[in-house]
Amino acid sequence: MIEAEGLTKHYGTKVAVDNLSFSVRPGVVTGFLGPNGSGKSTTMRMIMGLDYPTRGQVKVNGKSFYDAHWPLREVGALLEARAIHPGRSARAHLLMLAQTSRLPKRRVDDLLELVGLSAVADQRAGRFSLGMGQRLGIAAALLGDPGVLLFDEPVNGLDPDGIRWVRHLLKGLASDGRTVFVSSHLMSEMALTADEVIIIGRGHLIEQTSIDGLLSRSSMQSVRVRSPQIDALRVALEELGATTDSEDDGSLTVRGVDEAAIGDLAGSRGIVLHELSPQTASLEEAFMELTEGSLEYRGAELSEAPLTDGTPS
């Protein structure tokens, strides 16, 4: 269980996280979504006590992480993929962490085995690929078999097999009853992994909801209709209170009424339909809609005006 209350972090005059309150419950995978620079990593660093909140507080299992008796047994975190001395071996890195919470030495071997790094355990970590470094970080997070786990962008740098493995691992950890909190800027990844999502933009909480709840939003649902009598249909739909958009391919995108109502309406008016297909917005679109206006680093809008060198023509 992770509970944040009014969590705020200023870096100088820049507000990285602004009055953020949320809770992450055990037993499900909770995704932490937001565009780059929206404060996800800062929030995770505050949970782990690495950054001090300017205001507010965050509790893990009802207490501050500083009060953990055996920190690795309570909370495991993968915050930076490469928080490893390049000259130290994977085994030595895990051992020095394990020793802080008095974990048995064989625990290190078990985890190296689990993440598939046994064969390279005594190689310098500086020679690891990004994916191997990521797996070592995951092993470090799991060392103490903690009930609360934080992963900051865990699939970065992993190959498709690795991504699938992490997805599976996260779900397995959650279904064991652990609290699993995973950040990502990729909605599509979270759609496959997370049960719940906490969405932030510019340090603000935008929404905490379930993935299904996000998708079933009415504004996200539309119906595509094709008809040889499209104009008549549009007029009829607008009388019913639906909003319609004509698409370039001649179809009509209808929002505000469901496909059954459209079918009934067409039948009663004697309008022939060639297509009547409900459209579910992709999570990507839902995410874009929610974070609209809160993109920290938005690409410059492409201007219609031709680029000139400033001299009058």
Next chain:
Amino acid sequence: MTGTLTFAATLFVAGPERHRGHVFGGVILLVVAVVIVVLLVQRFRNRKPIAEGSPTALSHSTSQAHGNGNGNVATVTVSALTLDTPPPSGRYTLIDLARSEWTKMRTVRSTMWTIVVTVALGLGVSAIATAETRANWSTMSPSSIHSFDPISLSLIGTFIAQFAIGVLGVLVVSAEYSTGTVRAVFCAAPHRRSVLLAKILVFTVVAVVVAEFVSFASFLLGQSLLSSPAIHATLATPGALGAVVGCGLYISALGLLGLGLAMIIRHSAAAISTFVGILLILPILVQALPNSIAVDVRRFMPDRIGADMIKANGSNVFSPWVGFLILVGYVVAANVIGAILLTRRDA
């Protein structure tokens, strides 16, 4: 080893016109040689790319129900991660952290290299200086023979060894910041001051052992090179044991000063520059002060305190142990400031 160093020493001082310039030339050559050897070793180490392992396939009794459309994974359960030992009573202690710090220190090469360089330079420079003096003994003036101090001459390598151990002190802290290891450590042990204390304890033990070894070995080697008719000392000579032990303590203290500076500055290059600046640049700046002030300020400088500590007798401005306490004061100050900043700044 003794033979090699004596050979190297005589090599540097050979030639009809021998004067002190040869010693400094020899030191520079020695430093360059060590650097070249280190670089060559790094360069020719096996750099074959390493094979990627693959993670153990995971499966879980309930995870199939989540059905993400690619569920053909073999049957190792997540329970493979379950830790079967219950947590010990109490909470993590300084001893757990010290064990971890020791693991960190012994598992990076920079520790071994800086220790090798500390020992090699400390012993090597002392050997060169004493061998050169012995070679020139017959041409020395009666007045310089009268003021000759065989003890401090044999410990002269200290002034090179202090830089190597200072680098070690800086690196045990700054390398953790530059690599991000420190964040992993604080996630495992959020009490930062305890982590720092454990680091200081472990480093102190290592530094004292290495520094006292260099100090005693330099003294014994130097005195054996200063064979008759040159004046030489033994550990039984009045003041000799104190100077030798003091020399080791001085080197250790400078290592801890490096550690404290790195806690404050956190960047390797900046911390090493500051450390070198305090020992080399600051004395020069102080000499630019009016003479009346300069003398008073100068005697508080670490290098001057060290120069007094390695003498058995003579013109000490502070008695060796008072000087050492002042030095300890600097070390404590740097580390206390470092500890305060450690808990104030984001990691």
